[in-house]
Amino acid sequence: MTDTLAPSRPIAEAVHAGTLPGRVWLYSNYHCNLACSYCLTESSPRSERRILSAEQMVAVAEQATELGFTALGVTGGEPLLLPWLPEAVLEMAQHLPLVLLTNGTLFSGERLERAAKLAHPNVALQISLDSHLPDVNDMARGPDNFAKVVEAVPRLIARGVQVRIATTTAGPADDPALDPLRQLVISLGVAADDHLVRPIVRRGRADELGLGVRAVARDIPSELTIAADGAFWGSFGPTVRNGRLDTDLLLTRTILPLSIPANALLAAILGMPEGADAKLGIR
Amino acid sequence: MGNDGAMARVELLDADQAPLSAQQYFAGGDPGPIVAALATVPELLGPALGFVGPALSAGSVGLRATEFAILRTSTLQGCTYCIHAHTAVSLDAGLTPSEVRALRGDIPLEDGFPSESERALIGWIDALAGATGQIPDDVWQAARQHWAEHVLIEISVTVGATMFLNRFATGLQLPTAPHVLQRLADEGMS
Numbered sequence: 284m285t286d287t288l289a290p291s292r293p294i295a296e297a298v299h300a301g302t303l304p305g306r307v308w309l310y311s312n313y314h315c316n317l318a319c320s321y322c323l324t325e326s327s328p329r330s331e332r333r334i335l336s337a338e339q340m341v342a343v344a345e346q347a348t349e350l351g352f353t354a355l356g357v358t359g360g361e362p363l364l365l366p367w368l369p370e371a372v373l374e375m376a377q378h379l380p381l382v383l384l385t386n387g388t389l390f391s392g393e394r395l396e397r398a399a400k401l402a403h404p405n406v407a408l409q410i411s412l413d414s415h416l417p418d419v420n421d422m423a424r425g426p427d428n429f430a431k432v433v434e435a436v437p438r439l440i441a442r443g444v445q446v447r448i449a450t451t452t453a454g455p456a457d458d459p460a461l462d463p464l465r466q467l468v469i470s471l472g473v474a475a476d477d478h479l480v481r482p483i484v485r486r487g488r489a490d491e492l493g494l495g496v497r498a499v500a501r502d503i504p505s506e507l508t509i510a511a512d513g514a515f516w517g518s519f520g521p522t523v524r525n526g527r528l529d530t531d532l533l534l535t536r537t538i539l540p541l542s543i544p545a546n547a548l549l550a551a552i553l554g555m556p557e558g559a560d561a562k563l564g565i566r
Numbered sequence: 567m568g569n570d571g572a573m574a575r576v577e578l579l580d581a582d583q584a585p586l587s588a589q590q591y592f593a594g595g596d597p598g599p600i601v602a603a604l605a606t607v608p609e610l611l612g613p614a615l616g617f618v619g620p621a622l623s624a625g626s627v628g629l630r631a632t633e634f635a636i637l638r639t640s641t642l643q644g645c646t647y648c649i650h651a652h653t654a655v656s657l658d659a660g661l662t663p664s665e666v667r668a669l670r671g672d673i674p675l676e677d678g679f680p681s682e683s684e685r686a687l688i689g690w691i692d693a694l695a696g697a698t699g700q701i702p703d704d705v706w707q708a709a710r711q712h713w714a715e716h717v718l719i720e721i722s723v724t725v726g727a728t729m730f731l732n733r734f735a736t737g738l739q740l741p742t743a744p745h746v747l748q749r750l751a752d753e754g755m756s
């Protein structure tokens with residue numbers, strides 16, 4: 284006998300009700316051409332790669348749609364170090380709108396033309412830029428990062444790619460000291476609404492250096508996040524510290540079928556004490 | 567350190583690294599190495615404990631018979647971690663030192679268990695945990711002369727769950743807690 288009171292599509296209903304965030308994040312890989320001081324995943328050129336395959340990523344997209352999720356995000360590491368990534372992203376974008384996070388340093392020559400394929404109504408690139416001052420930005424993110432980003436953004440926009448900017452800051456998100464950066468972002472052709480400012484979260488390398496805000500599960504948006512090591516509560520979940528994967532926000536080691544981690548996340552959310560809403564503005 | 571002096575082969579999670587769904591098991595302090603190892607695969611922790619918990623509890627057969635199954639099976643499977651743990655549990659459950667020694671194989675079974683009915687039950691446990699393949703009818707019939715069918719079913723589940731834990735603890739080299747080792751030394755049953 285079936286329970287007629289049980290929702291037939293619990294994930295879709297929870298997303299619709301706002302109980303469960305609609306976006307599913309994927310960590311395509313953990314290695315990166317940069318080694319930012321506050322990196323959650325201790326990413327660097329020498330990092331363990333922890334790659335999700337293109338087949339896995341597309342399967343997540345397909346199953347996320349079927350379950351009732353409404354958006355996708357791809358992050359790393361630097362996803363565009365994977366040569367097949369643009370094609371996989373386009374296939375995923377057939378199912379749901381997708382934001383691809385990138386450090387913006389791999390958009391010259393052939394790579395720029397490859398990225399230009401991402402001019403698609405369902406795809407946006409989110410590029411990191413932390414200061415209007417090149418020295419300050421590059422201190423955290425690496426040599427020449429500022430110059431590469433401010434050069435790449437207009438080029439991408441000119442090729443029809445949707446671009447957002449993300450700024451990670453040690454100060455408050457509404458700090459007037461960020462006003463020159465906001466102006467710079469607009470001058471690059473990015474709308475003010477597409478400029479995201481978020482705090483450094485004290486996990487991963489930021490924790491080793493004592494940077495940023497401490498956050499527990501209830502502080503972190505409970506977006507389902509899929510990595511090669513498993514499924515996690517939030518995109519700040521699968522962090523690495525001293526080479527060791529953090530498991531405090533691990534939901535399941537099973538990533539597919541996606542219903543297994545999705546249901547585990549929903550159960551965890553429903554098990555949270557009342558009033559335990561995100562409060563740090565971490566996005 | 568593991569059973570033979572080696573480190574556990576896997577990371578034993580602590581409360582800080584316990585996944586969300588496992589944190590309830592760490593709320594009262596160290597949950598022991600079985601939970602600390604299983605927590606690394608959180609989707610298995612609840613189902614595994616949901617099976618092992620009832621299977622290793624007193625149930626309808628009582629704690630004494632349950633400990634026969636657990637300690638004897640662990641002995642036959644050579645699981646040092648489980649032998650250590652359940653030597654202490656069996657003594658706490660009221661088994662005499664001589665009964666515990668007999669179940670551990672330190673002395674002949676007859677010296678610890680003069681009762682024919684209890685030897686028949688242990689014979690069923692031995693046939694399940696100490697051999698492979700078919701079990702002769704006479705072993706079953708000997709046990710059935712003294713024990714109800716549902717008791718033998720329950721004991722069979724306990725043996726099976728214990729064998730799972732035996733191989734899990736032995737394969738991963740789970741370490742015996744220092745206070746258990748001290749207890750065994752005090753009892754002269756290290």
